[in-house]
Amino acid sequence: MTAVFDVIVLGVGGMGSAACQQLAARGAKVLGLEQFPLVHDRGSSHGESRIIRQAYFEHPDYVPLLLRTYELWRQLEHSTNRTLFHQVGLALSGISTSETISGAKKSADLHRLNIEEMKPAEAHRRWPSLTFPAEHTVVFEPLAGLLLVERCVQAQIDLAQQCGAEIRSHERVLEWSSNGTSVLVRTDRAEYSAGSLVVTAGAWAGQCLKELGLPLEVQRKYVGWFPVRQGSFSVNEGMPTYFYEFPHGTFYGFPSIDEKTAKVAEHSGGQFVPDLDQIDRSQHESDVTRLSAFISSQIPSLDPTPERYSVCLYTMSPDQHFIVDLHPEWSNVIIATGFSGHGFKFAPVIGEALADLATTRTTSLPITFLSLNRFRSTPLRHP
Numbered sequence: 001m002t003a004v005f006d007v008i009v010l011g012v013g014g015m016g017s018a019a020c021q022q023l024a025a026r027g028a029k030v031l032g033l034e035q036f037p038l039v040h041d042r043g044s045s046h047g048e049s050r051i052i053r054q055a056y057f058e059h060p061d062y063v064p065l066l067l068r069t070y071e072l073w074r075q076l077e078h079s080t081n082r083t084l085f086h087q088v089g090l091a092l093s094g095i096s097t098s099e100t101i102s103g104a105k106k107s108a109d110l111h112r113l114n115i116e117e118m119k120p121a122e123a124h125r126r127w128p129s130l131t132f133p134a135e136h137t138v139v140f141e142p143l144a145g146l147l148l149v150e151r152c153v154q155a156q157i158d159l160a161q162q163c164g165a166e167i168r169s170h171e172r173v174l175e176w177s178s179n180g181t182s183v184l185v186r187t188d189r190a191e192y193s194a195g196s197l198v199v200t201a202g203a204w205a206g207q208c209l210k211e212l213g214l215p216l217e218v219q220r221k222y223v224g225w226f227p228v229r230q231g232s233f234s235v236n237e238g239m240p241t242y243f244y245e246f247p248h249g250t251f252y253g254f255p256s257i258d259e260k261t262a263k264v265a266e267h268s269g270g271q272f273v274p275d276l277d278q279i280d281r282s283q284h285e286s287d288v289t290r291l292s293a294f295i296s297s298q299i300p301s302l303d304p305t306p307e308r309y310s311v312c313l314y315t316m317s318p319d320q321h322f323i324v325d326l327h328p329e330w331s332n333v334i335i336a337t338g339f340s341g342h343g344f345k346f347a348p349v350i351g352e353a354l355a356d357l358a359t360t361r362t363t364s365l366p367i368t369f370l371s372l373n374r375f376r377s378t379p380l381r382h383p
């Protein structure tokens with residue numbers, strides 16, 4: 001017999017676990033389906049840490065969502081009695097006209113956010129473990145910090161389950177169909193039906209929504225942990241997160257969480273992934289070269305040879321803004337994808353928007369700028 005739910009969530013990673021939690025908290029009968037073990041390292045929500053910030057250089061329209069996501073992360077910490085967020089601040093470094101610096105200042109101005117602007121020498125005095133190019137401006141956002149990514153996903157799953165959500169791992173969705181009022185979902189184990197389907201499939205969204213021909217590109221991203229060889233780099237000693245924009249690329253990193261190594265990565269670049277079943281998860285010299293050069297020039301406290309590494313996936317939309325919307329054909333199918341390497345901090349507020357859309361088909365959260373309509377000039381391909 002086909003089991004029946006109010007909502008099925010396809011993919012229980014960062015966004016899917018948030019959607020399960022929000023829906024279950026509202027009393028919906030929820031089924032979350034995850035192809036891998038829960039909190040795994042094969043998608044986009046692993047690797048210890050994620051930056052969270054409010055002076056959003058990508059676009060000021062994200063700021064109201066960020067203000068809400070901060071509230072929801074704090075509520076999640078409170079409800080689960082766990083530390084998920086270290087508010088260590090974020091130092092942005094770039095020339096004054098760079099997207100990073102001018103964009104962050106614009107968002108801060110428009111939304112009256114607290115940032116501090118300083119010269120490179122002053123920033124270096126404040127954080128001696130970091131050096132900044134003389135021509136750069138440094139903007140510090142004290143309310144920014146880092147989220148412990150796996151702990152966050154686990155907390156969302158645990159709370160969802162406590163509220164009654166059924167979450168099944170190692171179960172892959174093979175196909176779904178909708179008639180506008182209900183959905184049928186077939187997995188490699190069973191068949192389920194529900195009133196609504198929420199598709200939070202991360203890098204697999206293109207596959208799960210083939211009929212839409214979404215203009216998404218998956219990128220392989222390398223992340224390294226580099227030994228701390230001198231100075232203070234600990235999350236407990238005032239070391240902030242940091243993000244540098246250069247003409248040749250953007251690089252970012254975190255304070256040390258284990259007191260021995262610190263994570264550094266490049267936000268720009270990455271390799272196009274043509275086949276999700278064949279992701280190259282080995283380390284190549286070319287993965288390390290640019291990171292090591294960045295570390296050697298700006299972070300003398302770190303040894304530029306990585307001690308360990310991880311491979312993660314970005315799901316890029318053409319304009320690098322998210323896609324959160326109703327399916328254009330079936331309004332009981334809700335889509336959240338294209339998080340373009342900056343989505344994790346939003347997980348709880350995206351979960352809230354998805355729960356609104358799945359239950360009422362509308363939301364009062366300001367997400368119109370993330371609608372699928374903006375790609376309507378890109379013809380939708382049909383199989």
Ligand SMILES: Cc1cc2nc3c(=O)[nH]c(=O)nc-3n(C[C@H](O)[C@H](O)[C@H](O)COP(=O)(O)OP(=O)(O)OC[C@H]3O[C@@H](n4cnc5c(N)ncnc54)[C@H](O)[C@@H]3O)c2cc1C
Pocket residue numbers: 010011012013014015016033034035036042043044045046047049050051052171172173174200201202203204205208221222223265312313314336337339340341342343344345346
């Ligand atoms: C290296 C790196 C650094 C990042 N840094 C930041 C940062 O500092 N700040 C920030 O805010 N964001 C950052 N991001 C982006 C952020 O992590 C992602 O936007 C976010 O995690 C995406 O979540 P998701 O739920 O869409 O994907 P995922 O967490 O990957 O979840 C998708 C899930 O769907 C499952 N799934 C797919 N298809 C099926 C199927 N057919 N059946 C069952 N299950 C299925 C997958 O297995 C997966 O678990 C970073 C990303 C990476 C890779």
